[in-house]
Amino acid sequence: MIQIDYKDSRPIYEQIVEKFKNLILKGVLTTDEKLPSVRSLALELAINPNTIQKAYAQLERDGFIYTVKGRGNFVAEKEDLVMEKKEEILAELRQLLLMAKEVGIQKEELLALFQSLGEK
Amino acid sequence: MIQIDYKDSRPIYEQIVEKFKNLILKGVLTTDEKLPSVRSLALELAINPNTIQKAYAQLERDGFIYTVKGRGNFVAEKEDLVMEKKEEILAELRQLLLMAKEVGIQKEELLALFQSLGEK
């Protein structure tokens, strides 16, 4: 299901996070589906359970899965995922617009930027 | 002119960068004014010249100063500084707006955000 690439310089847990994100985004894993337990996956990949744990914790922070103690890890709703991403972007946008104002970027410049993107 | 705080956990070069940025933004150091040489400041602070060098390199990357080999480091024009900051913000904004589009944030939402900030 998941495979580690030791030629890849990125840490193992990061590779795992990415693979699961792909599986979820592509719909291979669907809402509320159970992920392999930390132990079973650790056994399968011949690595330490804590490394899987770290990957799962990351996936949870990013809103891709939810965890139930003693039961396992499950795929989160895609709706939630999108909403969360939206909120993130809007928050960043707010902050950036404030900075823009401080630096004296004119409203017209911003609106122009806006329009140019909308047209594509 | 500059002082190191050893209780501060941040690296020395970073403290120096910040102090000079403040001095420049507050106008204590004015355009084309010469900064202390790497050696003299290193001597004064009893640290290695390379650490000062690292700080100055950072300040140059950030557009706060410009360097002339064999002559020294000098305060950059404030105009340039602001322009650079502007470009940075606009670039980030462009990227963020693209992401917003990908996630399906509506034009109305963005415009509303714009307006709310403009009114303050």
Added chain:
DNA sequence: CATGTGTATTACTTATCCTAGTACACTTAG
């Protein structure tokens, strides 16, 4: 060409990150 300037190379020390070992805590099936 001597002195003051920035720069490059190298190495040492320290802090941070990744992974592992182990023990603990919760949930459910039987």
Added chain:
DNA sequence: CTAAGTGTACTAGGATAAGTAATACACATG
């Protein structure tokens, strides 16, 4: 209620990266 499966916390070892220093090089100017 206990056994087996689950996630979690704590600690420690090893590798990697970051900060600083020592030293030597290169450019500018009087």
